[in-house]
Amino acid sequence: MENLKKTCLYDKxxxxxxxxxxxxxxxxxxxxxxxxxxxLAVRNNVGMFDVSHMGEIIVKGKDALHFVEKIFTNKVExxxxxxxxxxxxxxxxxxxxxxxxVYRFNEEYFLLVVNASNVAKDYTWIVENSSEFDVLxxxxxxxxxxxxxxxxxxxxxxxxxLGIDLSELGFFFFANFEFxxxxxxxxxxxxxxxxGFEIYASEDAIREIWDVLIxxxxxxxxxxxxxxxxxxAALPLYGHEISQEITPLExxxxxFVKLESxxxxxxxxxxxxxxxxxxxxxxxxxxxxxxxxxxxxxxxxENELIGYITTGYLSISLEKPIAMAxxxxxxxxxxxPIHVKVRNKMIAGFVRDKKFLEKKYNKTKGV
Amino acid sequence: MSKxxxxxxxxxxxxxxxxxxxxxxxxxxxDFAQSELGDVVFVDLPEAGETISQEDEFGAVESVKxxxxxxxxxxxxxxxxxxxxxxxxxxxxxxxYKNWLLKVKLExxxxxxxxxxxxxxxxxxx
Numbered sequence: 357m358e359n360l361k362k363t364c365l366y367d368k369x370x371x372x373x374x375x376x377x378x379x380x381x382x383x384x385x386x387x388x389x390x391x392x393x394x395x396l397a398v399r400n401n402v403g404m405f406d407v408s409h410m411g412e413i414i415v416k417g418k419d420a421l422h423f424v425e426k427i428f429t430n431k432v433e434x435x436x437x438x439x440x441x442x443x444x445x446x447x448x449x450x451x452x453x454x455x456x457x458v459y460r461f462n463e464e465y466f467l468l469v470v471n472a473s474n475v476a477k478d479y480t481w482i483v484e485n486s487s488e489f490d491v492l493x494x495x496x497x498x499x500x501x502x503x504x505x506x507x508x509x510x511x512x513x514x515x516x517x518l519g520i521d522l523s524e525l526g527f528f529f530f531a532n533f534e535f536x537x538x539x540x541x542x543x544x545x546x547x548x549x550x551x552g553f554e555i556y557a558s559e560d561a562i563r564e565i566w567d568v569l570i571x572x573x574x575x576x577x578x579x580x581x582x583x584x585x586x587x588x589a590a591l592p593l594y595g596h597e598i599s600q601e602i603t604p605l606e607x608x609x610x611x612f613v614k615l616e617s618x619x620x621x622x623x624x625x626x627x628x629x630x631x632x633x634x635x636x637x638x639x640x641x642x643x644x645x646x647x648x649x650x651x652x653x654x655x656x657x658e659n660e661l662i663g664y665i666t667t668g669y670l671s672i673s674l675e676k677p678i679a680m681a682x683x684x685x686x687x688x689x690x691x692x693p694i695h696v697k698v699r700n701k702m703i704a705g706f707v708r709d710k711k712f713l714e715k716k717y718n719k720t721k722g723v
Numbered sequence: 724m725s726k727x728x729x730x731x732x733x734x735x736x737x738x739x740x741x742x743x744x745x746x747x748x749x750x751x752x753x754d755f756a757q758s759e760l761g762d763v764v765f766v767d768l769p770e771a772g773e774t775i776s777q778e779d780e781f782g783a784v785e786s787v788k789x790x791x792x793x794x795x796x797x798x799x800x801x802x803x804x805x806x807x808x809x810x811x812x813x814x815x816x817x818x819x820y821k822n823w824l825l826k827v828k829l830e831x832x833x834x835x836x837x838x839x840x841x842x843x844x845x846x847x848x849x
Binding site: 375386387390391392580583584646647648650669670672698699 | 761762764765767780782783785786787788789790792809
């Protein structure tokens with residue numbers, strides 16, 4: 357794995373005995389001890405993830421607001437300074453370049469947080485589409501390291517261990533904080549379906565924070581549990597539920613696409629055309645026999661191939677075999693009986709909603 | 724270091740075979756296999772009465788993250804399936820040599836000769 361990049365926490369992962377694997381060109385911790393324990397630590401208490409591999413791109417300049425509106429599916433103009441929005445960037449044909457968080461500092465300065473596997477592609481695509489705008493685009497991924505602290509005790513543990521009071525920080529808001537003379541950017545965001553925070557800072561700061569949190573018994577969690585957690589919360593992962601061959605409408609992410617607004621983002625027309633004529637959609641699947649539906653497995657209805665699994669697990673929180681699947685209409689209706697082909701056996705199940713578990717976001721704080 | 728048990732036969736796909744009497748054997752997965760896989764959450768096994776053929780897939784052992792096919796190290800008829808693993812798949816992590824998967828009546832005892840000895844298997848997984 358010599359050619360892989362390492363995050364600033366690499367040596368700490370090795371010391372903790374993490375199982376390391378290539379992810380998006382980085383040698384990343386998949387699991388430290390046990391995926392189930394890491395998963396449950398986040399659901400029931402608090403856990404943390406090294407997500408320094410994520411990409412960060414700054415868009416600044418006089419036209420920054422209008423440019424971000426042009427490339428982003430969700431609202432931008434109505435965001436207040438210090439607010440975050442989740443959405444996607446689309447190709448003209450409506451398929452997804454990437455999904456991302458947009459941090460609005462002010463109307464002339466935005467931070468875009470994108471998938472590690474897509475940083476280079478995203479940067480090129482953003483720059484290519486910026487020619488008519490007075491903006492400067494900078495890929496600052498190397499300067500921003502990141503830890504996600506997630507779980508019902510995240511706020512308490514950050515107060516106790518770092519002395520940072522996040523009680524007034526609202527859901528999907530961010531603010532600047534100081535810790536031992538380090539500057540931190542912290543948002544109440546995450547990828548687990550739990551309350552939690554994402555902390556962006558320099559290498560030195562992130563290394564110190566990691567140690568402090570480890571000493572305060574925050575469970576280190578690898579990419580294995582990051583995936584089982586985001587899956588149970590039905591959050592999409594690029595390359596699975598969304599991709600350059602899938603539109604947000606097909607992925608069931610209409611909520612994050614502002615089709616009714618005046619802003620004309622790239623790909624909007626294609627989505628309006630697709631509209632109600634969707635030929636397929638991501639749905640939930642639950643199996644009624646013991647088995648595990650895995651990514652790529654075929655889904656059938658009365659011997660007809662109707663789609664494939666995009667992500668599936670024996671859910672750790674629910675202890676049931678569930679999946680998200682891309683299914684052809686009209687078989688997307690709830691309770692449609694289906695079979696998933698598992699190693700040449702047809703395993704029975706049914707179409708269900710994607711609300712596998714109740715998200716526990718804290719939307720009471722701040723604004 | 725992966726644990727090994729002397730006197731067993733091993734396959735390159737990380738199953739072990741333990742001769743019981745005459746032409747009856749137990750089949751399981753090795754310590755190396757369980758440790759590579761991580762926490763086992765599901766074991767998908769065939770049923771007694773079915774037959775398995777050497778080098779054909781006959782089921783799977785699954786961790787949270789991945790399914791790993793089980794490859795038959797020998798051919799024969801399944802006499803018994805270890806049902807305990809259905810309710811407690813994690814037994815495979817605790818002791819993969821005690822917790823066998825299948826009891827098989829061999830079709831051809833010569834097939835054992837095509838498998839690795841514990842020394843050869845130890846070398847193979849180095």
